[in-house]
Amino acid sequence: MARGRIQFFVLLLSSWLxxxxxxxxxxxxxxxxxxxxxxxxxxxxxxxxxxxxxPVFERENQVKVTLTFGSTGQxxxxxxxxxxxxxxxxxxxxxxxxxxxxxxxxxxxxxTYAQGQIVLATQISRPPFSTLRDLTRDDVKRVAIANPAHxxxxxxxxxxxxxxxxxxxxxxxxxxxxxxxxxxxxxxTGNVDAAILAQSVAQVPEIHFTRIDPGLYKPIIQxxxxxxxxxxxxxxxxxxRFVNGPQGRPIMKRFGFLxxxxx
Amino acid sequence: MLDFDxxxxxxxxxxxxxxxxxxxVSALYGPSGAGKSLTLLCLVGLRRPERGWIRxxxxxxxxxxxGIHIAPHLRRMALVFQEYALFPHLTVTGNLAYGLRGLTxxxxxxxxxxxxxxxxxxxxxxxxxxxxxxxxxxxxALGRGxxxxxxxxxxxxxxxALDQMERERLxxxxxxxxxGFGGTTVLVxxxxxxxxxxxxxxxxxxxxxxxxxxxxxxxxxxxxxxxVAEHVGASNIFQGTVAGEASAPPGIAWYExxxxxxxxxxxxxxxxxxxxxxxxxxxxxxxxxxERPNALRGRLITEVKRGIDYQLRFRAEGAASGxxxxxxxxxxxxxxxxxxxxxxxxxxxxPPDKLHxxxxxxxxxxxx
Amino acid sequence: xxxxxxxxxxxxxxxxxxxxxxxxxxxVAWLLARKRFPGxxxxxxxxxxxxxxxxxxxxxxxxxxxxxxxxxxxxLEAVGLEIVFTWRAAVIAATLASFPLVVKAVQAAxxxxxxxxxxxxxxxxxxxxxxxTVTLPLAWRGILAGMILAxxxxxGEFGITLMLAGSIPGRTQTLPLAIYDAVQANxxxxxxxxxxxTIGIVxxxxxxxxxxxxxxx
Numbered sequence: 074m075a076r077g078r079i080q081f082f083v084l085l086l087s088s089w090l091x092x093x094x095x096x097x098x099x100x101x102x103x104x105x106x107x108x109x110x111x112x113x114x115x116x117x118x119x120x121x122x123x124x125x126x127x128p129v130f131e132r133e134n135q136v137k138v139t140l141t142f143g144s145t146g147q148x149x150x151x152x153x154x155x156x157x158x159x160x161x162x163x164x165x166x167x168x169x170x171x172x173x174x175x176x177x178x179x180x181x182x183x184x185t186y187a188q189g190q191i192v193l194a195t196q197i198s199r200p201p202f203s204t205l206r207d208l209t210r211d212d213v214k215r216v217a218i219a220n221p222a223h224x225x226x227x228x229x230x231x232x233x234x235x236x237x238x239x240x241x242x243x244x245x246x247x248x249x250x251x252x253x254x255x256x257x258x259x260x261x262t263g264n265v266d267a268a269i270l271a272q273s274v275a276q277v278p279e280i281h282f283t284r285i286d287p288g289l290y291k292p293i294i295q296x297x298x299x300x301x302x303x304x305x306x307x308x309x310x311x312x313x314r315f316v317n318g319p320q321g322r323p324i325m326k327r328f329g330f331l332x333x334x335x336x
Numbered sequence: 337m338l339d340f341d342x343x344x345x346x347x348x349x350x351x352x353x354x355x356x357x358x359x360x361v362s363a364l365y366g367p368s369g370a371g372k373s374l375t376l377l378c379l380v381g382l383r384r385p386e387r388g389w390i391r392x393x394x395x396x397x398x399x400x401x402x403g404i405h406i407a408p409h410l411r412r413m414a415l416v417f418q419e420y421a422l423f424p425h426l427t428v429t430g431n432l433a434y435g436l437r438g439l440t441x442x443x444x445x446x447x448x449x450x451x452x453x454x455x456x457x458x459x460x461x462x463x464x465x466x467x468x469x470x471x472x473x474x475x476x477a478l479g480r481g482x483x484x485x486x487x488x489x490x491x492x493x494x495x496x497a498l499d500q501m502e503r504e505r506l507x508x509x510x511x512x513x514x515x516g517f518g519g520t521t522v523l524v525x526x527x528x529x530x531x532x533x534x535x536x537x538x539x540x541x542x543x544x545x546x547x548x549x550x551x552x553x554x555x556x557x558x559x560x561x562x563x564v565a566e567h568v569g570a571s572n573i574f575q576g577t578v579a580g581e582a583s584a585p586p587g588i589a590w591y592e593x594x595x596x597x598x599x600x601x602x603x604x605x606x607x608x609x610x611x612x613x614x615x616x617x618x619x620x621x622x623x624x625x626x627e628r629p630n631a632l633r634g635r636l637i638t639e640v641k642r643g644i645d646y647q648l649r650f651r652a653e654g655a656a657s658g659x660x661x662x663x664x665x666x667x668x669x670x671x672x673x674x675x676x677x678x679x680x681x682x683x684x685x686x687p688p689d690k691l692h693x694x695x696x697x698x699x700x701x702x703x704x
Numbered sequence: 705x706x707x708x709x710x711x712x713x714x715x716x717x718x719x720x721x722x723x724x725x726x727x728x729x730x731x732v733a734w735l736l737a738r739k740r741f742p743g744x745x746x747x748x749x750x751x752x753x754x755x756x757x758x759x760x761x762x763x764x765x766x767x768x769x770x771x772x773x774x775x776x777x778x779x780l781e782a783v784g785l786e787i788v789f790t791w792r793a794a795v796i797a798a799t800l801a802s803f804p805l806v807v808k809a810v811q812a813a814x815x816x817x818x819x820x821x822x823x824x825x826x827x828x829x830x831x832x833x834x835x836x837t838v839t840l841p842l843a844w845r846g847i848l849a850g851m852i853l854a855x856x857x858x859x860g861e862f863g864i865t866l867m868l869a870g871s872i873p874g875r876t877q878t879l880p881l882a883i884y885d886a887v888q889a890n891x892x893x894x895x896x897x898x899x900x901x902t903i904g905i906v907x908x909x910x911x912x913x914x915x916x917x918x919x920x921x
Binding site: 407408409411422424425437477484 | 826
């Protein structure tokens with residue numbers, strides 16, 4: 074009787090050991106000295122843009138780029154607590170300033186890489202809205218924005234609604250996504266009637282959008298920097314330069330970002 | 337030889353047994369809640385008394401003052417419960433061999449086989465307890481204890497889970513097995529009959545204290561006080577006064593009667609309690625009354641047929657009728673011979689040598 | 705194409721955490737089942753905490769403790785041992801979440817073992833030997849039940865893991881985190897596939913375990 078049990082546990086243990094590519098157990102160092110790995114923490118509004126940019130960088134530099142997306146606030150928190158990110162692309166500047174004050178970044182690596190824009194989006198099945206005032210209509214029951222507590226695009230959305238004078242009417246209809254990506258997902262799946270999104274994530278087939286008057290909100294200046302604890306600072310700097318350089322810029326532009334130096 | 341005297345407290349209950357037990361079988365007898373099993377646990381070392389000592393064959397197993405407390409498995413004791421205490425996940429061989437240490441596999445196998453023979457369970461080595469009958473399991477439980485050759489064997493109500501027939505058969509077998517056992521055996525039981533059948537020495541325990549201990553006949557026939565008398569079945573307890581006359585034989589005045597008693601009595605005038613066992617009360621044919629000392633006339637109040645005998649209740653006439661009922665055990669044969677029935681007028685006699693004087697117990701329950 | 709990494713990671717995290725929770729859990733369960741001691745009720749409450757506290761609360765305080773600037777985390781980092789945002793954090797999260805389940809199941813199993821059987825054994829062998837040769841074998845069904853619960857819980861751990869390990873693809877993104885990420889990215893096909901795989905793994909485990917020999921007693 075005991076034998077059957079022992080056999081079972083031995084089987085379990087050995088199958089566990091057999092399924093062991095070193096990757097999951099490795100520390101920060103790359104497994105077996107293969108390609109170095111760059112961990113990029115990027116604000117959620119960069120999800121589509123960076124999914125295009127990263128593979129190009131990988132090919133050209135023989136490195137592996139791991140992208141991890143979230144809201145700027147969350148990512149900044151994680152960095153404070155020891156996230157292994159090598160480089161951080163925020164959707165604002167204040168978070169970066171905070172990190173700089175803490176000594177978490179290489180100060181001289183900090184630079185602006187984009188300016189974001191917000192748009193008012195709906196599903197293609199209904200006619201596009203032209204102004205924010207349309208959100209006060211009765212047939213608009215739920216509106217998604219990113220969480221204004223920690224997501225820059227959420228803050229901008231709120232700013233715009235206030236400036237347009239419709240905040241009081243729209244606020245009860247608001248649904249907060251953790252970040253702009255989740256807000257997008259709410260709209261894509263039809264769980265909300267409209268959403269205020271980053272233009273960079275709005276170019277998906279299921280929705281269409283109208284640009285929101287930039288005068289209604291403060292410009293969303295986005296900063297990036299290399300993390301002080303990164304084991305690959307040079308590689309990290311190279312990536313920032315890439316995004317801000319001749320190969321990265323056209324891609325960023327295509328996703329609706331305004332670039333430093335242009336406006 | 338086992339002797340101990342300790343104190344153990346648990347949830348407001350204080351256990352203070354003190355006893356000496358010789359080789360052979362002794363019974364620790366008492367009602368539920370008396371502290372019997374707790375005493376066993378302390379003897380074995382699974383509970384640690386607050387004060388006192390325990391010695392087995394001149395080896396100190398526990399001494400609160402000296403800080404000695406030997407681990408249970410090193411005390412050379414074995415504990416036998418009811419059959420449920422067999423290890424259900426081990427075979428009979430596994431159970432028997434459990435306590436064997438420091439032996440080669442071959443030696444261990446020999447010991448087990450010898451024990452299987454002794455238990456008359458050859459061929460059962462590979463069976464599991466669930467495949468055995470109650471009696472067989474009990475034998476294995478006993479064998480598991482004996483095989484380690486302990487100096488003290490503790491049996492905790494081992495037969496209570498068995499039916500009547502199995503119980504009697506097993507008792508005989510166990511006594512047989514214990515013949516070859518040279519150590520001390522303590523049998524814990526709440527059955528007086530069992531205690532008497534199996535043990536030479538009986539210790540009566542109640543309320544956490546040993547009330548009386550001695551050879552079994554001594555305890556049964558000469559209980560020390562009322563409490564013990566009640567426990568050992570000497571249920572007819574009377575109160576009287578010692579009658580005083582220097583010339584006459586010793587006697588006790590009870591209501592209007594004067595009983596002759598074949599025992600040394602306290603000085604005349606002393607109030608005494610005395611008792612007689614129900615089976616010693618004699619039923620007397622009316623024409624033979626004059627021959628019998630300590631005769632009483634009265635009436636049969638109730639009778640209970642117990643299959644093999646009758647349990648009668650008798651009330652004396654006259655002033656003594658206020659004394660309550662006297663319990664009498666009477667054979668079936670005699671019952672039909674005398675044509676007894678409730679309400680019938682009856683004579684009984686209390687033989688002087690069967691009247692036993694109890695120590696007068698003060699009201700606080702301490703033994704005088 | 706279904707991503708393999710989260711599956712492998714979750715399998716290994718769950719296995720390790722089950723092992724750790726089992727080791728710790730059996731010890732604590734035995735204490736609670738057999739011993740009386742001051743502070744016993746306190747221990748029982750502490751054991752149940754991860755079960756009743758919201759996972760984010762547990763994760764938050766763990767992050768404070770084990771994070772870079774935390775009292776424990778800083779020291780561990782000094783000797784080169786990183787916890788937060790690594791697979792180790794995922795194991796810790798899963799272990800903590802499974803621990804109360806193991807304790808409850810195993811404690812009940814120990815309590816079901818007749819103490820008289822142990823008493824009889826204690827007169828024949830030292831206490832430690834009795835534990836391994838009598839108590840454990842008699843309680844193993846309950847222990848196994850606890851381990852199954854622990855494994856399932858470890859496979860599904862989300863809230864604490866997200867706080868403590870983050871959801872870094874290829875590093876700490878376990879199966880539940882990957883599902884969540886897929887949903888966020890509106891990749892419902894991937895989410896579905898991963899969810900079905902999770903169900904499949906746990907079901908397979910239950911099936912294998914139901915085929916083990918039945919106890920005789």
